[in-house]
Each structure stands twice: as structure tokens, then as C-alpha cells.
Amino acid sequence: MTITEKILARAAGLDAVTPGQFLDCKVDQVASMDLQGKLVFNTIGTLGSDQLFDPARVAFTLDHQSPAQTVAIADVHAAIRKAAKKYEVKNLFDVGSGIMHVVMPERGLVLPGELVVMNESHTPTGGAMGAVVIGVGQTDAAVAAALGEIWLVVPATIRINLRGALRHGVTTKDVALHLMKLLGYERKAIYKTIEIGGPGVAALSMDARFTITNYCSDMGAKSAIFEPDEVTLEYAAARAQREFTPLYSDPDCRYEDLIDVDLGALEPLLACPHALDNIHSVASQAGQAINEAFIGTCTNGRFEDLAAAAAIVSGRKVAPGVRFVVVPASREVYQRALGAGHIATLSEAGALVFPPGCGPCMGEHSGVLGAGEVAISSGNRNMKGRMGSPDSFVYLGSPQTVAASAVCGVITDPRTLAPAPQELAHA
Numbered sequence: 267m268t269i270t271e272k273i274l275a276r277a278a279g280l281d282a283v284t285p286g287q288f289l290d291c292k293v294d295q296v297a298s299m300d301l302q303g304k305l306v307f308n309t310i311g312t313l314g315s316d317q318l319f320d321p322a323r324v325a326f327t328l329d330h331q332s333p334a335q336t337v338a339i340a341d342v343h344a345a346i347r348k349a350a351k352k353y354e355v356k357n358l359f360d361v362g363s364g365i366m367h368v369v370m371p372e373r374g375l376v377l378p379g380e381l382v383v384m385n386e387s388h389t390p391t392g393g394a395m396g397a398v399v400i401g402v403g404q405t406d407a408a409v410a411a412a413l414g415e416i417w418l419v420v421p422a423t424i425r426i427n428l429r430g431a432l433r434h435g436v437t438t439k440d441v442a443l444h445l446m447k448l449l450g451y452e453r454k455a456i457y458k459t460i461e462i463g464g465p466g467v468a469a470l471s472m473d474a475r476f477t478i479t480n481y482c483s484d485m486g487a488k489s490a491i492f493e494p495d496e497v498t499l500e501y502a503a504a505r506a507q508r509e510f511t512p513l514y515s516d517p518d519c520r521y522e523d524l525i526d527v528d529l530g531a532l533e534p535l536l537a538c539p540h541a542l543d544n545i546h547s548v549a550s551q552a553g554q555a556i557n558e559a560f561i562g563t564c565t566n567g568r569f570e571d572l573a574a575a576a577a578i579v580s581g582r583k584v585a586p587g588v589r590f591v592v593v594p595a596s597r598e599v600y601q602r603a604l605g606a607g608h609i610a611t612l613s614e615a616g617a618l619v620f621p622p623g624c625g626p627c628m629g630e631h632s633g634v635l636g637a638g639e640v641a642i643s644s645g646n647r648n649m650k651g652r653m654g655s656p657d658s659f660v661y662l663g664s665p666q667t668v669a670a671s672a673v674c675g676v677i678t679d680p681r682t683l684a685p686a687p688q689e690l691a692h693a
Contacts, residue, residue, distance in 0.1 A: 268423045269515045270459040270491055273398045276513070277381040285422040285522075294397075295375050296410045297325040298385035299366045300332065304342050306385060307349035309408035318353050319414030322507075325357035325375060326350055327366040332623040334361070335631040364596025364622040367391040367480065367564040371472075372598050374505035378494040378512035383410050388564050388646065390460075390483045394475035395502060396494030396512055398459075401483065421488045422522040423459045424449070428466030430530035435681035437574075438474040439566055439644065439664035441527065442481035443535040443545050448525060449485045450543035456486035458522065461515065463493045466529045472501045473570040480565045484542050484646055534679055536642075537662035540650045548667050548679040556661075558589045558641040559672035560653075562620075563627045566644035566665050567595030569602045575669035576608035578680060584616030585675030591633040592617045593625030615673065629653045635660070642671045 267275065267282060275283045277291035298306045303326045310318075318324045326346055334340035343361065350358040359369050367388050370376045378396035383389070389401035400418065402410070410416045426445065432438070449455045460482045467475075475492050482490035492498065494512040502510060534548040561567065561575050572594060584590040592612050594600035600622050603609050609619055618633075626633030627645045635641055635654030641661070643653065648660035661677065670680040 267516055268459070268461060268519045268521070269396070269493060269513050270398050270423055270461065270489065271420060272513045273379060273381055274420055276379070283420045285420050287420045288417065289420060290415055290417050291381055292414055293383055293410050293416055294380035295323050295325070295382040296384070296407060297327065297366055297370055297375070297382070298407050299326065299330060300328045300343060300346060301330045302385045302404050302407070303346040304349070305404040306408045306411065307346065307353070309404055310412050313408060313412060315412035318355070318411050321354040322356040323414070324355055324411045325359065325370065326355060327359040327363060327369055328361045329363070329365045330624045330628060331630055332361045333621065362597060362621050362623070364594070364599065365564045365567070365624055368568065368595040368599070371395055371476070372505065372596060374502070374507040377502050377506055377508070377510035378498060379510055383407060383416055388480055388483050390487055390490040391476055391480040391564055393479045393489055393491040394472060396492060396498050398489050398491060400489050419457070421457055421459045423461050424455060424523045424525065425521040426460060426462045427464035427524065427526045428462065428529055429464055429526060430466055430528050431469055432529045432532065435666060435679070436532050436534060437664040437666060438470060438477045440532050440535045441529065442478045443537055443662070444527065444532055445478070446481060446485055446537065446543050447545040453486055454523070455482065457488045460485070460487045460490040461493070461521070462490065467492065468495065471570060472497060473568040476568065477565055481646055534664060534667055534681065536667070536677070537648055539648055539659040539661065542648065548663060548677065551661065551677045552679055554661070554677040555640065556588060556642050556671055556676060557639040558591060558633060558635060559668045560591045560626055560633060560641060560643040560645065561665050561668050562591070562593030562595060562625045563645040564595060565646040567593055567599065569599050571644065571665040572599065572603045572608045572612070573606065575665045576611040578666060578669040578683065579615035579617070579673055580611050582615055582673045584672050588672055588675050589633065590615070590617040590672040591620065591626060593620045593632065594622045596622050626653055642668050642677060644668050
């Protein structure tokens with residue numbers, strides 16, 4: 267069996283499973299957030315349940331509209347806090363804690379070998395931990411929270427083998443965009459698991475791996491998963507709130523498709539308006555004027571992303587007329603970036619640094635776009651109206667591409683940026 271099939275078999279109490287099989291599985295963790303959390307609690311009440319299957323294994327995060335920008339949202343947050351107290355939820359990550367998909371692995375609540383369900387579309391992000399992490403709607407999340415069980419269909423698996431090494435200026439966001447071009451346009455990954463492995467994985471940090479699995483949800487995948495290795499296990503062991511057992515694909519397992527990716531052949535890429543699979547090289551779009559540059563989200567708002575952006579803007583200033591918005595993905599990320607001096611560097615360059623959370627990614631606050639405005643974002647979606655006006659335009663790229671574009675005022679390939687003044691001084 268594949269790693270996903272093994273995890274689902276364990277969760278269902280079976281010796282073996284096959285793609286297409288319906289299962290009733292026990293879950294290891296359930297999570298929801300502010301946009302759905304109140305509805306999940308309401309549904310639990312409607313189902314007639316007065317308790318959770320395990321209050322330590324059900325978490326809620328206030329992240330999407332955080333801090334509350336309207337009275338209505340403040341009331342929703344208050345209702346979630348009240349319900350969490352009633353149901354004795356052990357892990358309520360309140361305003362400022364960060365984005366669910368970043369916070370849950372950070373807090374040791376997504377672990378290798380586990381089955382986790384979350385009430386949000388970018389849930390496959392957690393699969394970088396070597397877990398099966400699946401996004402569900404409010405009713406399934408409520409049932410899972412009350413009973414500790416969920417039904418699902420075993421997905422077929424597409425295997426991605428990463429080989430070689432990334433060149434200077436090329437990132438795992440570019441890997442994700444490349445996979446979107448391969449899988450997204452033809453909808454090859456719908457209700458599939460994307461399993462990522464190969465010799466190229468060893469050089470990738472956890473931050474880098476989360477970026478790839480995050481993007482898999484927008485390819486239509488039911489889940490995405492990295493085979494756990496020393497990097498995974500070290501990260502998990504330092505944070506785990508419970509024991510875990512990693513699982514691995516059998517050498518003779520069957521994949522629906524096998525795709526080899528030569529990391530050394532990739533270049534900086536962009537998803538251009540208004541489609542995720544409208545993928546082009548950054549070089550081909552260079553010179554396009556921008557109004558806003560945004561670094562953050564569950565895709566690229568982690569510590570290494572802020573560090574990379576700070577390295578590019580150090581000694582430079584944001585171009586006139588450009589709003590450079592930076593939103594750390596979690597409080598842990600924010601504090602690490604503060605301690606390393608990256609927040610100061612970004613601020614000195616002219617960036618606007620907001621509290622941890624989803625920020626302007628969903629077009630609700632902290633950097634909404636007006637009609638005709640153009641943004642370059644490190645986020646994951648660029649459909650019409652995603653970041654504000656339906657008449658705005660959103661390009662998606664790596665934090666390095668976003669930062670380079672912020673200081674130049676136009677879309678810029680980070681590899682072409684001239685050395686900063688202080689770099690010349692030390693040359």
C-alpha cells in the first residue's frame with residue numbers, strides 16, 4: 267500500500283484498503299476556524315451532542331478575519347470563545363495566534379502517521395508532516411468532533427519524484443506552481459492524493475515542504491503527503507503533544523501516475539490573472555507595474571519566507587506608489603522574525619507589518635485592492651475578486667519575487683536584481 271492507504275487502513279481498523287473503497291475512520295485530530303467554527307458548534311448542538319469525543323483533539327483557530335474588522339465578526343469570535351469554553355476545548359488559538367494550517371503543526375497537533383480533518387480548503391498543507399490531512403465541510407467536521415469518526419473514500423495516489431536541486435533564486439513556490447501547471451490545467455489531481463518524495467526532498471526544510479502541500483489543494487487534491495524523513499521526525503518530536511508512529515509506502519505499491527521533476531530545470535514562475543493554472547515565467551511578465559506586494563498566507567508566510575524577503579529589501583526602499591504588506595503566518599513566526607531582525611529590516615524598507623493571520627489573502631481586510639489595481643502575492647489564489655475588487659488583478663509568486671517587485675515597482679525576476687548598496691560595500 268501507499269503511505270496514504272496505510273494510514274487510512276490503520277484509522278479504519280483494517281489490514282488493507284484500495285482506492286475507491288468507502289471507509290469509516292477514527293480521526294486523530296479535528297480543527298476548525300472562525301469562518302466555520304460557529305457553524306460547527308451549532309451543528310454539534312443540532313446533532314444532539316453535549317460533548318466532544320476528546321476535547322484535547324478538537325482545536326479552533328481565529329485566523330481568517332483576525333483581528334475582527336466588523337461588529338458582526340467580533341460577535342462570531344465571541345460565540346466561538348463561549349462555545350469552546352462550554353465544550354472544554356483544550357486548544358483554542360485566539361486572535362493573533364496565526365493561521366490554522368501553520369499553527370496546528372507548530373503546536374504538535376498534526377503528526378506523522380495520523381488522520382487529521384480540518385474545516386478549511388487548504389487543509390492538505392499538514393501533509394508535509396507525513397500525515398493524511400483532509401479538508402471537510404461543517405457537517406463532517408461537527409460529526410468528527412462529536413464522534414471522533416468520519417467517512418471517506420480512499421483516494422488514488424499520484425507520486426511526484428523530486429530530483430536534483432533548486433538553483434539560486436528558484437524556490438519551492440516555483441515547484442508548486444510547476445506542479446499546478448502539470449496537474450491543475452487538466453484536473454488530474456481531483457480527489458487524489460499527491461505523494462511527494464525522491465532524492466530532491468532531503469534538501470527541503472519543513473517550511474519549504476509546507477509550501478508545496480499547501481498548493482496541492484488548489485490542484486483539486488483530496489490530500490497531499492511527504493514521506494517522513496529525519497527532517498520531519500525531528501520537527502515532529504520537538505513539538506508532539508502525543509505519541510506518533512510514522513508510516514511509509516511499500517516499494518511495490520501501485521500509483522495512478524508517476525511524475526519526475528528535475529528541480530534544477532525550474533525557473534521563477536507566476537500564476538497570472540485570473541487563474542491558478544495560468545502559469546508563466548516571471549521573466550515573461552517582468553515590467554508589469556504593481557500597486558501592492560503581499561507576503562504572507564498559509565502558503566508563504568513562514569519564517570524562511572520573511573527571511574528571504576528581508577534579505578532582498580535590506581538596504582533598499584519600497585518603490586513609490588507601492589503598498590508592501592507583510593503578515594507573518596503565526597505568532598511563532600512573528601517572534602522568530604523579530605528576534606532575527608527581519609521585521610525591522612522589512613519595516614525600514616517601507617513594509618506594513620500586520621498581526622499574524624490570513625490578512626488580505628481573502629480580500630476582507632489589511633490590504634484590499636481597488637478597481638484596476640494590480641497585486642503580486644505570495645498567496646495561493648488569484649481568481650477575480652480574491653483580494654478585493656473583481657476588477658483588480660493578482661499575480662502569485664514566491665516571496666523572493668514579491669519582495670523584488672516591491673522595491674522595483676514592477677514585476678521583477680529576483681535573479682536580475684542588482685546587489686543592494688551594503689552588498690556592494692562588502693564585496
